[in-house]
Amino acid sequence: MVQVFAVPVFFICFRECLETSIIVSVLLAFLKQTLGPERDAAVYKKLVKQVWWGVILGLLICVIIGGGMIGAFYGVGKNTFNGTEDIWEGIFGIIAASIISLMGAALLRVSKLQDKWRVKLAKSLETSDQARGNARGRFKKWAEKYAMFLLPFITVLREGLEAVIFIGGVGLGMPATAFPLAVFCGLGAGCLVGYFIYRGGNRASLQLFLIISTCFLYLVAAGLFSRAVWFLENNKWNHIVGGDASEVGSGAGSYDIRQSVWHVNCCNPQLGGGGGWGIFNSLFGWTNSATYGSVLSYNLYWLSVIIAFAVMGYKEKKGSWPFRKTKQVVEEQGSELGCQPSGDITGDSREIKKDESEVISTNIREILEIPE
Amino acid sequence: MAISLSNFLNPISVLLLYVLRCNAVVITYDFNVSWVYANPDGAYNRPVIGINGQWPVPPITATKGDRIIVNVNNQLGNETTSLHFHGLFMNGTSHMDGPPGVTQCEIAPGKSFTYNFTVEQPGTYWYHSHTRGQYPDGLRGPLIIHDPDSPYKDLYDEEVVLTFSDWYHDLMHTLLPKFISLTNPTGAEPVPKASLINDTQNVKVFVQPGKTYLFRMVNMGAFAGQYLWFEGHTMQIVEVDGIYTFPEEVNMIYITAAQRYSVLVTAKNHSESNSPFVTSMDQDLFDKVPKSLNPNVTGWLIYDDSKPLPPAAMIENFDPFDDFNLIPHDLEPLYDHVDYALTLDLKMGNLGDGANYAFFNNITYVPPKVPTLYTALSTGGNATNAVVYGENTNSFVLNKGDIVQIILNSADSGKHPFHLHGHAFQVAVRSEADEGPYVTDIAMPPTPMRRDTIMVNPNGNFVLRFRADNPGIWLFHCHIEWHVASGLIATMVEAPLTLQQTLSGKIPADHLSACHDTNTPTAGNAAGNTINVLDLAGAPRPPPPLPTGFTARGIVALVFSVISAFAGLAVIAWYGAAPLGAV
Numbered sequence: 001m002v003q004v005f006a007v008p009v010f011f012i013c014f015r016e017c018l019e020t021s022i023i024v025s026v027l028l029a030f031l032k033q034t035l036g037p038e039r040d041a042a043v044y045k046k047l048v049k050q051v052w053w054g055v056i057l058g059l060l061i062c063v064i065i066g067g068g069m070i071g072a073f074y075g076v077g078k079n080t081f082n083g084t085e086d087i088w089e090g091i092f093g094i095i096a097a098s099i100i101s102l103m104g105a106a107l108l109r110v111s112k113l114q115d116k117w118r119v120k121l122a123k124s125l126e127t128s129d130q131a132r133g134n135a136r137g138r139f140k141k142w143a144e145k146y147a148m149f150l151l152p153f154i155t156v157l158r159e160g161l162e163a164v165i166f167i168g169g170v171g172l173g174m175p176a177t178a179f180p181l182a183v184f185c186g187l188g189a190g191c192l193v194g195y196f197i198y199r200g201g202n203r204a205s206l207q208l209f210l211i212i213s214t215c216f217l218y219l220v221a222a223g224l225f226s227r228a229v230w231f232l233e234n235n236k237w238n239h240i241v242g243g244d245a246s247e248v249g250s251g252a253g254s255y256d257i258r259q260s261v262w263h264v265n266c267c268n269p270q271l272g273g274g275g276g277w278g279i280f281n282s283l284f285g286w287t288n289s290a291t292y293g294s295v296l297s298y299n300l301y302w303l304s305v306i307i308a309f310a311v312m313g314y315k316e317k318k319g320s321w322p323f324r325k326t327k328q329v330v331e332e333q334g335s336e337l338g339c340q341p342s343g344d345i346t347g348d349s350r351e352i353k354k355d356e357s358e359v360i361s362t363n364i365r366e367i368l369e370i371p372e
Numbered sequence: 373m374a375i376s377l378s379n380f381l382n383p384i385s386v387l388l389l390y391v392l393r394c395n396a397v398v399i400t401y402d403f404n405v406s407w408v409y410a411n412p413d414g415a416y417n418r419p420v421i422g423i424n425g426q427w428p429v430p431p432i433t434a435t436k437g438d439r440i441i442v443n444v445n446n447q448l449g450n451e452t453t454s455l456h457f458h459g460l461f462m463n464g465t466s467h468m469d470g471p472p473g474v475t476q477c478e479i480a481p482g483k484s485f486t487y488n489f490t491v492e493q494p495g496t497y498w499y500h501s502h503t504r505g506q507y508p509d510g511l512r513g514p515l516i517i518h519d520p521d522s523p524y525k526d527l528y529d530e531e532v533v534l535t536f537s538d539w540y541h542d543l544m545h546t547l548l549p550k551f552i553s554l555t556n557p558t559g560a561e562p563v564p565k566a567s568l569i570n571d572t573q574n575v576k577v578f579v580q581p582g583k584t585y586l587f588r589m590v591n592m593g594a595f596a597g598q599y600l601w602f603e604g605h606t607m608q609i610v611e612v613d614g615i616y617t618f619p620e621e622v623n624m625i626y627i628t629a630a631q632r633y634s635v636l637v638t639a640k641n642h643s644e645s646n647s648p649f650v651t652s653m654d655q656d657l658f659d660k661v662p663k664s665l666n667p668n669v670t671g672w673l674i675y676d677d678s679k680p681l682p683p684a685a686m687i688e689n690f691d692p693f694d695d696f697n698l699i700p701h702d703l704e705p706l707y708d709h710v711d712y713a714l715t716l717d718l719k720m721g722n723l724g725d726g727a728n729y730a731f732f733n734n735i736t737y738v739p740p741k742v743p744t745l746y747t748a749l750s751t752g753g754n755a756t757n758a759v760v761y762g763e764n765t766n767s768f769v770l771n772k773g774d775i776v777q778i779i780l781n782s783a784d785s786g787k788h789p790f791h792l793h794g795h796a797f798q799v800a801v802r803s804e805a806d807e808g809p810y811v812t813d814i815a816m817p818p819t820p821m822r823r824d825t826i827m828v829n830p831n832g833n834f835v836l837r838f839r840a841d842n843p844g845i846w847l848f849h850c851h852i853e854w855h856v857a858s859g860l861i862a863t864m865v866e867a868p869l870t871l872q873q874t875l876s877g878k879i880p881a882d883h884l885s886a887c888h889d890t891n892t893p894t895a896g897n898a899a900g901n902t903i904n905v906l907d908l909a910g911a912p913r914p915p916p917p918l919p920t921g922f923t924a925r926g927i928v929a930l931v932f933s934v935i936s937a938f939a940g941l942a943v944i945a946w947y948g949a950a951p952l953g954a955v
Contacts, residue, residue, distance in 0.1 A: 211944070257725075
């Protein structure tokens with residue numbers, strides 16, 4: 001069985017494909033909900049194509065790089081990534097967690113901005129490339145236009161490279177015949193789950209779907225962040241013992257007892273692809289050997305998310321950041337003092353709406369770097 | 373540099389006090405132990421522990437029946453010391469055996485200590501410090517007891533002493549903390565930097581054609597076993613660890629740390645060329661072998677000093693003689709009925725400080741507060757109760773005259789050489805590698821070989837038998853000094869009540885003042901308790917075991933993390949649900 005189906009490779013592919021297809025399916029479902037084939041077919045189709053192009057191109061580059069790397073492994077005869085594997089995982093994880101965190105907030109305010117989104121996206125797609133503006137301006141415009149391409153492209157690239165590196169480390173001892181079926185099944189299972197998430201999104205109301213999928217996303221991001229910090233600590237431990245600590249398995253010596261918060265000798269998501277624990281690790285950041293770093297980073301991540309969302313929600317409700325006054329209050333005072341005729345109430349609500357949408361579009365702007 | 377018998381007839385000072393029996397003399401050595409500098413491999417000048425300002429340290433030589441007195445003066449300044457005379461039975465003088473915490477206290481810097489004992493056993497032995505992790509710094513040398521009645525005395529013309537040793541460049545007090553540390557969780561032993569013959573390299577032994585030489589060979593190393601062969605010559609093994617054997621003609625032998633072999637080598641009939649002889653360190657136990665390590669060291673039998681010294685030839689593989697097949701010269705038959713059997717299950721593992729330790733029956737050796745011998749002498753009738761010696765001395769009480777069997781099952785892939793103080797034992801069984809624990813009904817040889825240091829094969833077992841005819845406190849331990857430090861030691865408390873009769877009140881004053889100088893009590897159980905010797909509270913303990921699952925800290929962390937995740941999800945849901953309410 002091991003000869004034709006490498007279980008660790010299956011789990012690695014499943015895990016990485018799962019993360020990717022979650023993100024891609026959320027994007028596609030979002031596109032379907034906001035633009036929908038009934039509303040703006042051309043724009044919708046274009047954006048969907050962008051998403052898929054992003055996925056395919058990312059996959060292609062991964063396969064090329066992966067093939068190159070695996071070829072180099074076997075050619076050069078040594079695992080060049082052995083020493084830096086953990087640093088790669090750590091940095092990738094932090095970047096990925098950041099991307100997901102920033103993207104997730106935006107998706108929750110989508111229904112308010114449907115029109116604005118549609119107009120903006122349609123306008124930027126129809127606008128031909130303009131020669132004016134410096135390289136940075138042009139890049140920004142280009143990035144905004146192809147946001148739906150870039151996001152899945154970068155995601156697939158990142159996940160795919162992670163998978164390649166990990167497979168490279170895990171699979172060197174296995175016969176080549178064990179790979180194809182495991183990879184195929186892993187990718188297939190990941191896509192299937194992603195598809196169900198996508199389909200599920202259409203039936204429920206958009207916002208409920210968005211809430212659930214965003215919660216899911218943030219769980220993944222929290223786990224990723226914690227995992228990334230864990231990898232960086234593990235890298236430090238490897239240097240202390242002068243070798244690969246995982247060679248001693250899950251037991252004593254594979255972890256730094258000074259940093260350990262809990263350690264059980266079973267349930268290791270890193271060994272042999274991890275099995276079910278690998279999925280648990282991927283979704284929730286479970287590790288059998290937690291350190292102060294990984295536990296603290298997990299909790300601090302959630303703390304930051306709580307504070308960020310609470311502040312954003314507060315600002316939307318009250319119209320100001322906590323502890324700061326708004327323009328609206330000043331206007332109100334000004335108009336009261338100055339006894340100017342103003343259609344105050346409508347003026348105010350317009351101001352409020354303007355501020356709110358400014359806030360939200362500022363958020364989106366920051367994410368996508370669209371100049372005002 | 374030639375080494376021959378004539379060098380050994382001048383010990384430091386020879387006092388003829390009185391003649392006990394025919395020709396028995398008292399030989400006295402005054403050893404001033406201090407640091408000197410040496411560079412034996414030509415690669416690194418380093419401090420070593422010398423005696424009387426010289427290194428290599430002088431050999432101790434005597435004749436069977438002599439009394440040896442060694443006055444040790446510790447001038448090291450920064451370390452305690454001790455001396456153990458490896459292989460000597462110390463019959464009736466267990467308090468002169470040497471290991472601190474067992475038969476004496478450490479000799480403090482600036483203090484003196486006298487060892488005084490007779491030797492009734494001829495053969496090749498050695499002496500070395502038994503202070504934890506000290507002898508590889510240089511305090512070890514050969515100890516030769518001549519036998520005017522040797523069965524082989526007419527078979528050779530001259531005697532040559534050869535010592536072998538692995539060699540480190542760093543001091544032990546640098547290497548030992550790195551070895552027993554959480555940064556070395558696999559317990560990888562430091563790899564030696566070089567190998568030495570007679571504490572130097574490029575040794576020349578001058579031989580004459582046609583003569584036969586008795587080579588007395590000692591492995592004084594800390595760690596590495598040595599493969600040894602003489603190119604172009606065979607060896608006849610005539611003695612191992614002080615036990616004469618029937619001559620066994622072999623091409624290559626394997627000497628573990630602490631073992632000795634005496635072999636007869638007959639020189640060729642011509643002096644056309646010089647012949648190399650080689651020892652090669654067994655690298656199986658070396659963790660990471662640096663490319664620059666040369667595990668071999670070559671010496672030469674010099675037939676003609678004007679001829680060149682040929683380099684040693686490379687060989688295909690090592691094929692050493694298995695010492696299990698030796699037959700002792702006195703044909704002592706196998707002890708076929710056993711009065712007391714004990715089993716030692718060996719394993720290596722980690723404790724709560726993250727470091728790697730060695731265990732016999734899940735117990736790692738920790739020295740007691742009171743040396744075990746003094747506990748035996750001061751606990752009256754309770755001295756036959758192993759409890760008073762503390763759990764961590766791994767003590768077994770033996771009755772006088774019993775035939776004792778030790779079964780050792782190794783769950784480790786190392787090749788450990790085990791040594792029993794105070795006895796030579798019959799090797800009844802030694803399994804091949806990977807055979808696991810001993811199962812009974814294995815055929816035993818009728819006249820099994822005897823020696824005092826024997827290797828166990830990786831993940832294998834062996835069975836030893838000896839008669840408890842020597843009251844005393846005798847350690848049984850692996851002779852890899854790293855494993856002595858990590859606790860691979862058991863204690864045989866042999867006939868403690870007889871010990872009380874023979875030794876009570878006879879411990880010399882300098883032994884007791886050594887304890888006084890190091891603030892060590894000289895009475896009581898392993899915890900120093902003289903009132904209730906069955907109460908071991910306060911006895912020295914090893915680090916606690918590693919936590920095997922969730923501790924309180926872990927559960928709190930996990931629960932808190934789950935709670936914060938739920939809180940985060942709740943806030944996200946709240947934020948996400950806001951448009952639903954506003955619209």
